[in-house]
Amino acid sequence: MFTDYFKFSFKNLRHRGLRTWLTLLGIFIGVTVVIALIGLGNGLKLTVEAQFGVSSLEVITIQAGGVQFGPPGSGVSNPLTEDDLGEILGVNNVEYAIRRNIETVKLEYNDHISITNSIDFPEDKDESDLFFDTNDIDTLQGRRLKDSDTNAVMLGYNYYANKVDLGESIEVGDKIEVNNESLKVVGILEKQGSFIWDNIVVIPREKSKEISGFDEEIDLIVVVLKNTELIEKTKEDLESTLRHTRNVDRGEEDFDVSTPEAALETVNQVLTGVQIFIVIIALISVVVGAIGIINTMTTSVMERRKDIGIMKAVGAKNSDIFLQFLIEAGMLGLAGGIAGILLGSALSYFGTVGIASFLGTDVMPDVNIILIFVTLVASFLIGAMSGIIPAIKAAKQNPVEVIRG
Amino acid sequence: MGRGVEVIRLKNVAKHYRLGDNLVRALDGVDFVINEGDFVSIMGPSGSGKSTAMNLVGSLDTPTKGKIYLDKKDISKLSESALAQLRGKKIGFIFQQFNLINNLTAKENIALPMMFQGEGESERLKKADELLSMVDLVDRGDHYPNQLSGGQQQRVAIARALANDPEVILADEPTGNLDTKTGAIVMKFLGKLHKEGKTVVMVTHDPKLAQGYSDIVYWLLDGKVEKITKRRRG
Numbered sequence: 001m002f003t004d005y006f007k008f009s010f011k012n013l014r015h016r017g018l019r020t021w022l023t024l025l026g027i028f029i030g031v032t033v034v035i036a037l038i039g040l041g042n043g044l045k046l047t048v049e050a051q052f053g054v055s056s057l058e059v060i061t062i063q064a065g066g067v068q069f070g071p072p073g074s075g076v077s078n079p080l081t082e083d084d085l086g087e088i089l090g091v092n093n094v095e096y097a098i099r100r101n102i103e104t105v106k107l108e109y110n111d112h113i114s115i116t117n118s119i120d121f122p123e124d125k126d127e128s129d130l131f132f133d134t135n136d137i138d139t140l141q142g143r144r145l146k147d148s149d150t151n152a153v154m155l156g157y158n159y160y161a162n163k164v165d166l167g168e169s170i171e172v173g174d175k176i177e178v179n180n181e182s183l184k185v186v187g188i189l190e191k192q193g194s195f196i197w198d199n200i201v202v203i204p205r206e207k208s209k210e211i212s213g214f215d216e217e218i219d220l221i222v223v224v225l226k227n228t229e230l231i232e233k234t235k236e237d238l239e240s241t242l243r244h245t246r247n248v249d250r251g252e253e254d255f256d257v258s259t260p261e262a263a264l265e266t267v268n269q270v271l272t273g274v275q276i277f278i279v280i281i282a283l284i285s286v287v288v289g290a291i292g293i294i295n296t297m298t299t300s301v302m303e304r305r306k307d308i309g310i311m312k313a314v315g316a317k318n319s320d321i322f323l324q325f326l327i328e329a330g331m332l333g334l335a336g337g338i339a340g341i342l343l344g345s346a347l348s349y350f351g352t353v354g355i356a357s358f359l360g361t362d363v364m365p366d367v368n369i370i371l372i373f374v375t376l377v378a379s380f381l382i383g384a385m386s387g388i389i390p391a392i393k394a395a396k397q398n399p400v401e402v403i404r405g
Numbered sequence: 406m407g408r409g410v411e412v413i414r415l416k417n418v419a420k421h422y423r424l425g426d427n428l429v430r431a432l433d434g435v436d437f438v439i440n441e442g443d444f445v446s447i448m449g450p451s452g453s454g455k456s457t458a459m460n461l462v463g464s465l466d467t468p469t470k471g472k473i474y475l476d477k478k479d480i481s482k483l484s485e486s487a488l489a490q491l492r493g494k495k496i497g498f499i500f501q502q503f504n505l506i507n508n509l510t511a512k513e514n515i516a517l518p519m520m521f522q523g524e525g526e527s528e529r530l531k532k533a534d535e536l537l538s539m540v541d542l543v544d545r546g547d548h549y550p551n552q553l554s555g556g557q558q559q560r561v562a563i564a565r566a567l568a569n570d571p572e573v574i575l576a577d578e579p580t581g582n583l584d585t586k587t588g589a590i591v592m593k594f595l596g597k598l599h600k601e602g603k604t605v606v607m608v609t610h611d612p613k614l615a616q617g618y619s620d621i622v623y624w625l626l627d628g629k630v631e632k633i634t635k636r637r638r639g
Contacts, residue, residue, distance in 0.1 A: 003526075315489055317494070400465050
């Protein structure tokens, strides 16, 4: 009997006009937004996590200013200095503190020009080992830089893979101009799946100072801990030490001490906030859609009063009519849901692929079967719930009044 | 003439409506007896109460007063759903306006009453095919009502009325929307059903039609039975 209702509803829906399908726009848009957003949001989160290139070590990063856009340290009025570095080394539980300067540089190769970020490479042997360890990176080809290197660089994976607009792929042994200084490529770094690291130019520190013209100031300090379990305590100690040396009050810090989790959390909070906001808008759209279904079903009951009368005359019980209209409303919702899932999935797929290829990461969109299933069931239920009142109306139609037309 | 077994009896039945401030006495104490195998006509001018009588005989409506018996069982106090189930099984309707469902094909229209009796789909479609051939519309099964002529639609309606093999066929002005020729074809089918033993109740305002086919004619006027004419056939 139930399959009969579905078949019957399907037949009725096929005869519905454009007006009916337009009333589904609300459900359609709502579902599209939810599906696209959840898919995109997950892709975005994974991408961001990949960008952070979270290392295997628990490290604390310190930079001047607060959380900001652009390379660390850029546009800061009161940068970190070597004095700060010295103080940090004296804080409890600090094993090493590594300074890092990230600069914007101009690359030239084969008459092609590209602007990218460079990072300075420490001369000190221990510190340079840490460079690889803290960043969980190594060379794919060639060798690591060493302290005797002066006119040499290591390049990120994308130069080798010819994903940077420099005409052709660059290999170990090639020469490349960095800020008009000709440097020899001695190593290519492994692929990291992060657009910062895959486009990086690693330059020996003294050479980097010379090329980019920085001196005492430090963009970023990476702190390696003796005991990673004390990361929160050490973070507080670092903050209080820096407040003292930089002579600022609590709450007015001109520096930022953060753990990888904290940094990720900030990003995730922002993303989640955006998601919640858009989901609320999507829900409003679904409510509008539900009202649309109530409207179209009520109209349909009025238009089909005669059919209802006929069905009752040939033996339909009130419950038959009620279920018939309820299922029909549910199927309207379902139709909106299916259309929404198709468009939403497409948006989410191309969106994620787009972001991934723009940022050069490997994040692939995930097809969430459970989400799709839940959305289908929910669309049907929203439709059916919207259909309850019209269906009761339909079931109450008096056959006598209508069938003599 | 029928076999004398009572199928439907209306006993002192009244139906009153309130129309604005006025009480309309559509039926005001009528008694009908319809026996198995009878061809009964309910005759009367418009406003005489024949439509109301038809609704009550067909258990589409319940009386204000009096009792209605179907197979000697009082149905005047049954619930709507119970009545629906009962009329779906025991009564087949044929209407003046044909009243086919436009979204369904001829065959699906014929199969519809069986759906409400819980019959399986393959069984329904098989029986619908048989009924289609009975009304000479085998090649029209997949047509929608708006692709059929009036006469064809009324034959589909006759086939639908027979879907659950009911005891009584209730025809409400069955030729009212048809020209004389197609009306005659429809009447031929009704006559054939009667000959095969079905009880037929026809509501009409056409005395010639009523007297031409019926064993008994109830003449209604102003909500009361004015006279009853019986005919004994050859």
